[in-house]
Amino acid sequence: MTRNLSVRAERIGADIEALAAITDPERPWTRRAFTPRFLEGRAYIEAAMRAAGLEPRLDAAGNLIGRRPGRRPGGGAIVVGSHSDTVPDGGRFDGIAGVVAGLEIARALAERDVALDHDLEVIDCLAEEVSIFGVSCVGSRASAGTLPADWLQRAAAGKTLAEGIAEVGGDPRRLAEAKRDDIRAFLELHIEQGPVLEAERIDLGIVTAICGITRVEIEVEGRANHAGTTPMDRRADALLSAARLVDAINHSARGRAAEAARRGYFAATVGEFRIEPNAANVVPSRARLLVDARAERRSEMEDFLAELERLLAGQNGCAETRATLRVVSDNPPTPSDPALLDEIEAAADIVGVSHRRMASGAGHDMAWFARVAPAAMVFAPCRGGRSHAPEEWAETDAIALGAETLLETVLRLDRRGSDAATS
Amino acid sequence: MTRNLSVRAERIGADIEALAAITDPERPWTRRAFTPRFLEGRAYIEAAMRAAGLEPRLDAAGNLIGRRPGRRPGGGAIVVGSHSDTVPDGGRFDGIAGVVAGLEIARALAERDVALDHDLEVIDCLAEEVSIFGVSCVGSRASAGTLPADWLQRAAAGKTLAEGIAEVGGDPRRLAEAKRDDIRAFLELHIEQGPVLEAERIDLGIVTAICGITRVEIEVEGRANHAGTTPMDRRADALLSAARLVDAINHSARGRAAEAARRGYFAATVGEFRIEPNAANVVPSRARLLVDARAERRSEMEDFLAELERLLAGQNGCAETRATLRVVSDNPPTPSDPALLDEIEAAADIVGVSHRRMASGAGHDMAWFARVAPAAMVFAPCRGGRSHAPEEWAETDAIALGAETLLETVLRLDRRGSDAATS
Numbered sequence: 113m114t115r116n117l118s119v120r121a122e123r124i125g126a127d128i129e130a131l132a133a134i135t136d137p138e139r140p141w142t143r144r145a146f147t148p149r150f151l152e153g154r155a156y157i158e159a160a161m162r163a164a165g166l167e168p169r170l171d172a173a174g175n176l177i178g179r180r181p182g183r184r185p186g187g188g189a190i191v192v193g194s195h196s197d198t199v200p201d202g203g204r205f206d207g208i209a210g211v212v213a214g215l216e217i218a219r220a221l222a223e224r225d226v227a228l229d230h231d232l233e234v235i236d237c238l239a240e241e242v243s244i245f246g247v248s249c250v251g252s253r254a255s256a257g258t259l260p261a262d263w264l265q266r267a268a269a270g271k272t273l274a275e276g277i278a279e280v281g282g283d284p285r286r287l288a289e290a291k292r293d294d295i296r297a298f299l300e301l302h303i304e305q306g307p308v309l310e311a312e313r314i315d316l317g318i319v320t321a322i323c324g325i326t327r328v329e330i331e332v333e334g335r336a337n338h339a340g341t342t343p344m345d346r347r348a349d350a351l352l353s354a355a356r357l358v359d360a361i362n363h364s365a366r367g368r369a370a371e372a373a374r375r376g377y378f379a380a381t382v383g384e385f386r387i388e389p390n391a392a393n394v395v396p397s398r399a400r401l402l403v404d405a406r407a408e409r410r411s412e413m414e415d416f417l418a419e420l421e422r423l424l425a426g427q428n429g430c431a432e433t434r435a436t437l438r439v440v441s442d443n444p445p446t447p448s449d450p451a452l453l454d455e456i457e458a459a460a461d462i463v464g465v466s467h468r469r470m471a472s473g474a475g476h477d478m479a480w481f482a483r484v485a486p487a488a489m490v491f492a493p494c495r496g497g498r499s500h501a502p503e504e505w506a507e508t509d510a511i512a513l514g515a516e517t518l519l520e521t522v523l524r525l526d527r528r529g530s531d532a533a534t535s
Numbered sequence: 536m537t538r539n540l541s542v543r544a545e546r547i548g549a550d551i552e553a554l555a556a557i558t559d560p561e562r563p564w565t566r567r568a569f570t571p572r573f574l575e576g577r578a579y580i581e582a583a584m585r586a587a588g589l590e591p592r593l594d595a596a597g598n599l600i601g602r603r604p605g606r607r608p609g610g611g612a613i614v615v616g617s618h619s620d621t622v623p624d625g626g627r628f629d630g631i632a633g634v635v636a637g638l639e640i641a642r643a644l645a646e647r648d649v650a651l652d653h654d655l656e657v658i659d660c661l662a663e664e665v666s667i668f669g670v671s672c673v674g675s676r677a678s679a680g681t682l683p684a685d686w687l688q689r690a691a692a693g694k695t696l697a698e699g700i701a702e703v704g705g706d707p708r709r710l711a712e713a714k715r716d717d718i719r720a721f722l723e724l725h726i727e728q729g730p731v732l733e734a735e736r737i738d739l740g741i742v743t744a745i746c747g748i749t750r751v752e753i754e755v756e757g758r759a760n761h762a763g764t765t766p767m768d769r770r771a772d773a774l775l776s777a778a779r780l781v782d783a784i785n786h787s788a789r790g791r792a793a794e795a796a797r798r799g800y801f802a803a804t805v806g807e808f809r810i811e812p813n814a815a816n817v818v819p820s821r822a823r824l825l826v827d828a829r830a831e832r833r834s835e836m837e838d839f840l841a842e843l844e845r846l847l848a849g850q851n852g853c854a855e856t857r858a859t860l861r862v863v864s865d866n867p868p869t870p871s872d873p874a875l876l877d878e879i880e881a882a883a884d885i886v887g888v889s890h891r892r893m894a895s896g897a898g899h900d901m902a903w904f905a906r907v908a909p910a911a912m913v914f915a916p917c918r919g920g921r922s923h924a925p926e927e928w929a930e931t932d933a934i935a936l937g938a939e940t941l942l943e944t945v946l947r948l949d950r951r952g953s954d955a956a957t958s
Contacts, residue, residue, distance in 0.1 A: 306764030323763065327815060339804035339827045340746065340896030341729030342920060344785075344792040351808055352785050358778035362767075369767035381762035383815045385774055385808075392750060392806045392827050404762045404815050473763030497769070499761060 114315075114464040118220040118519055119213075121512035127212040128508065130156055131196065132204040140502055141204045145197035145239035145250070146269075146276040153196050154280070157211060157236055164218040166234055173254030173290035174238035174282030180218055182230040182526075188296030190228075190522050191485075192217055193235030195251070195477060202241070203504030205303045205511075209492060211236045213301040213515035220519055228526045230296055237477045238280060244268035245276065252480035257291035295485035297452055297525050300478045301514045302489060303506045307497030308470060315465035315513050317491030318456050319472045322479040323377060323406040324413050324445035328420060330357060334433040336389060336397035347395050348432035351387050354399035357435065358382050360423050361403060368412060376408030377471035380416065402440070408471035410444055445471075446479040449486035452521075455528075456488055459520035465513045490514050537738075537887040541643040541942055542636075544935035550635040551931065553579055554619065555627040563925055564627045568620035568662035568673070569692075569699040576619050577703070580634060580659055587641035589657055596677030596713035597661040597705030603641055605653040605949075611719030613651075613945050614908075615640055616658030618674070618900060625664070626927030628726045628934075632915060634659045636724040636938035643942055651949045653719055660900045661703060667691035668699065675903035680714035718908035720875055720948050723901045724937045725912060726929045730920030731893060738888035738936050740914030741879050745895045745902040746800060746829040747836050747868035751843060753780060757856040759812060759820035770818050771855030774810050777822035780858065781805050783846050784826060791835060799831030800894035803839065825863070831894035833867055868894075869902040872909035875944075878951075879911055882943035888936045913937050 134153045136142040143149050154176055161168045166178030179189070194210025214234035221232070238251030245266045250273070253259040264274040264284055274284040282290075304310075309317050334350030365380035372378065384402035403420070407413035417439070424435040453469070460467045470491065481487045492514045495505040557576045559565040566572050577599055584591045589601030602612070617633025637657035644655070661674030668689045673696070676682040687697040687707055697707035705713075727733075732740050757773030788803035795801065807825035826843070830836035840862070847858040876892070883890040893914065904910045915937040918928040 304764065305761055306766070307769050308766060311769070325763070336924075337920065338728055338897060338922060339806055340748070340802065340829045340898075341727065341922070342802070342896075343729070343731060344789045344802055346730050346734070346920070349785070349804075351781060351805055355778035355781035358774060359782065362772070362775050366767045379763065379765070379767055381772075381816075381818055382774055383762055383817050383819065384813050385810050385819070386813070387808050390807050390809070392825050393804075394806050395804055396806065396808070402815050406763045473765075474761060475763075497760065497765060499764070501759075 117512060117516045118224060119216045119512050119515045121508045123219060124212050124216050124511050124515065125508035127160060127215060128204055128208060131208055139201050141198060141202055142200050143198045145243045150197055157196060160215050161234060164215050165222040166218050170281040171290045172283045172286040173251050174277045174280035175251040175255065176236040178234040180232040182228050184229040185231055187230050188294050189231040189233045190296050190525055191233045191235055191298045192518060194300050194302055195237045195240035197239055197241050199241045199500050201502055202500055205504055205506045206499050207240055209303055209506060209511050210301040213511060213518060216515050217519045217522060230526050240477050245273045249477060249480055252477035254287055254290040255292045256480040256483040292484050298478060298481035298485050298487035299518050299521060300476060300489035301518055302476055302491060303494040304491040305474055305499035309491060309493035314468050316460055316467040316517055317470045318453060318467050319489045319491060320448055320469045321408050322446040322472045322475060323408050324410060324443055326405045326413055326442045327440040328403040329438045329440050330401040330435055332399040332433050332435045334397050337395040339393045339395055342395060349395050350399040350433055351396035353433040353435060354401055357401065357423065364419055375412050377473065378407050378412055379473055380405040406473045408445055446482045448488035452486050452488035455524050456490060456517065456521050459524055460517045462520050463516050465517060490517060537936065540935060540939045541647060542639045542935050542938045544931045546642065547635050547639050547934050547938065548931035550583060550638060551627055551631060554631055562624050564621060564625060565623050566621045568666045573620055580619060583638050584657060587638050588645040589641050593704040594713045595706045595709040596674050597700045597703035598674040598678065599659040601657040603655040605651045607652040608654055610653050611717050612654040612656045613719050613948055614656045614658055614721045615941060617723050617725055618660045618663035620662055620664050622664045622923050624925055625923055628927055628929045629922050630663055632726055632929060632934050633724040636934060636941060639938050640942045640945060653949050663900050668696045672900060672903055675900035677710055677713040678715045679903040679906040681906065715907050721901060721904035721908050721910035722941050722944060723899060723912035724941055725899055725914060726917040726922065727914040728897055728922035732914060732916035737891050739883055739890040739940060740893045741876060741890055742895045742912045742914060743871055743892045744831045745869040745898060746831050747833060747866055749828045749836055749865045750863040751826040752861045752863050753824040753826065753858055755822040755856050755858045757820050760818040762816045762818055765818060772818050773822040773856055774819035776856040776858060777824055780824065780846060787842055798835050801830050801835055802896055803828040829896045831868055869905045871911035875909050875911035878947050879913060879940065879944050882947055883940045885943050886939050888940060913940060
């Protein structure tokens with residue numbers, strides 16, 4: 113049984129609806145970063161910030177930040193937010209729910225006339241989704257001081273990323289100034305983008321970590337032969353070997369996932385798969401697989417990579433073919449701040465929402481803020497786990513429960529001063 | 536131990552070398568039908584026909600036919616040949632070996648001054664390979680009266696197939712006249728295009744049948760989900776189901792092939808395989824497979840198709856996905872004429888070559904002539920089974936053994952008159 117909320121679900125719903133209306137009408141719901149429509153969305157958010165008593169500014173990286181000054185500045189800012197850009201055909205909630213939750217927290221504080229010791233900031237991070245420039249988390253990487261300098265010269269649609277940041281209102285020449293060292297805590301609300309909370313009828317996910325993501329390319333070499341004239345026992349069929357690998361990788365991933373309680377969240381997917389020559393009457397000579405593996409714990413990822421090597425060395429039952437692997441990218445997991453997790457959990461209990469700890473299989477702005485500040489995030493359930501699709505949906509009431517939990521967390525952190533919740 | 540041959544390997548080698556020189560210099564060995572270079576090759580063959588005492592003509596379908604009149608016309612022609620066109624980057628032997636063997640048989644008969652009762656014809660069938668018009672066996676289909684009329688209007692490179700046939704010297708308006716009803720026997724020598732004869736060190740393959748070829752498209756539908764946020768036990772992974780199908784199809788085909796003695800030659804290949812959306816971070820939602828199955832016996836093909844249906848109905852261990860199949864094309868096997876097979880076998884024993892009966896997994900002109908005449912073919916071994924590739928290779932001596940066997944077969948058929956070797 114939840115308490116009477118300080119946040120108001122109908123205001124959250126109104127913001128989400130208003131932002132949803134700012135979409136490419138041909139492709140709802142699309143509001144990609146670095147487009148005029150994105151700036152329209154930003155104008156709405158800026159106005160909402162002002163109405164909530166926040167003082168908006170743009171940092172050098174193009175992050176939109178609404179500040180509510182604290183009574184005792186110097187203890188660092190409590191930052192709440194996410195991002196307002198979408199993928200093409202994207203959604204009305206991914207990122208947006210977190211920005212709107214931040215706005216509503218500020219409104220609830222203003223409404224109740226609560227004074228905080230710490231500065232409170234609501235942030236809309238620039239370009240979390242992969243934009244036309246082919247990279248993600250532009251704003252939050254800059255906040256962490258880790259935006260690679262050469263990315264600024266990436267060009268698309270007749271401009272560079274630097275020019276894109278400038279158009280948004282940032283100042284790429286002073287990008288280093290966007291790096292934060294003054295954050296007391298970073299809190300992000302996001303829709304789960306997965307099916308777990310809905311299936312388990314749980315109000316709130318408390319995110320223990322952003323999973324590490326490792327991508328491995330596997331190439332299988334066989335021998336092109338005539339499909340009609342080459343007897344079955346004289347083939348080196350690259351597709352057959354690759355198909356058995358897909359099955360073996362899935363088998364391994366299922367086993368690891370089934371032991372999540374002991375080993376942490378794990379998933380592995382073969383998302384890209386191509387064969388050559390891909391002709392009806394030719395035994396496939398080559399196959400290329402891209403494995404996307406996500407692990408809450410680094411040790412589990414390392415164990416999986418070692419198993420992949422063993423699978424390939426064992427030829428996977430196809431002695432005639434040869435498989436090699438190459439790690440394409442390898443990002444370690446980002447654990448949430450343990451003390452912050454405890455604060456959020458206590459807040460959730462006070463609010464009276466049901467909750468569970470869970471890892472995030474997807475990346476988020478939070479992972480970058482975690483490099484420079486105590487950071488954590490919460491998940492609101494969403495329908496069918498669908499995301500990055502027009503049918504993405506989360507109930508306003510569910511988002512309100514998350515916002516209320518973060519509001520309670522903000523109050524708890526503010527009361528504790530600067531002596532707790534540091535990593 | 537083979538007898539002294541009547542055919543001469545060095546003349547066979549000289550013809551093959553001369554034709555190989557007539558190639559696109561940028562892509563050896565390429566001499567595609569309906570190109571000027573193809574007509575250059577034809578000019579060489581026509582001159583060689585005249586030199587061998589044959590009277591060349593072009594039939595309405597553009598087949599080049601060199602005739603040696605018999606003493607008692609009316610008993611039908613004994614036709615020996617294959618085709619002189621190649622695939623792109625194709626080979627020096629595929630088809631060509633059979634045309635050259637026909638020429639050498641005519642030369643050997645002329646040299647020994649042997650008079651036959653029957654007409655002997657050496658044929659170079661037009662466009663056996665898939666040409667720019669996207670179809671195969673143009674000449675031999677016309678000889679069987681089965682070239683679909685609408686194919687004549689197929690257009691490519693600024694001309695129709697009808698115009699292409701006319702350029703070669705045929706007369707597409709009189710195409711019906713190309714249909715044969717006067718063939719006593721059709722004999723084709725071809726390279727095996729497979730590895731069996733070389734591996735078993737056998738001189739000659741005696742082809743029992745052209746396998747039936749059935750192509751089946753399988754579509755697997757799953758559900759696109761985020762690869763990071765969708766737990767392993769909540770997925771409908773179309774690639775996983777498709778991969779298991781590939782393994783199961785291969786398992787079935789290997790089992791059938793291993794029992795070839797009882798069930799006839801069998802092979803099945805998944806040569807085309809594509810997934811959607813084919814994105815690194817998305818669980819595959821769809822997969823499309825094209826199965827190419829080849830069976831010497833129709834009953835075996837039917838049994839395989841029934842097994843495919845069962846595999847799909849059983850969901851192949853992936854209850855969350857749904858697979859459907861569609862037969863894209865279905866051509867029954869073409870058995871060789873049994874009496875002709877016996878004649879060839881007897882001839883091979885007289886020549887002293889080692890031989891085995893075997894099915895052809897690939898299609899050939901012979902399959903079309905079999906519709907209007909007793910027909911059979913022989914295979915010469917080739918290196919590594921490679922074909923439709925620049926490295927395609929067959930030893931001239933091996934082709935000579937096949938040509939000698941066909942020469943002996945011609946002599947036997949001629950002596951038997953018209954009372955035997957009919958199907």
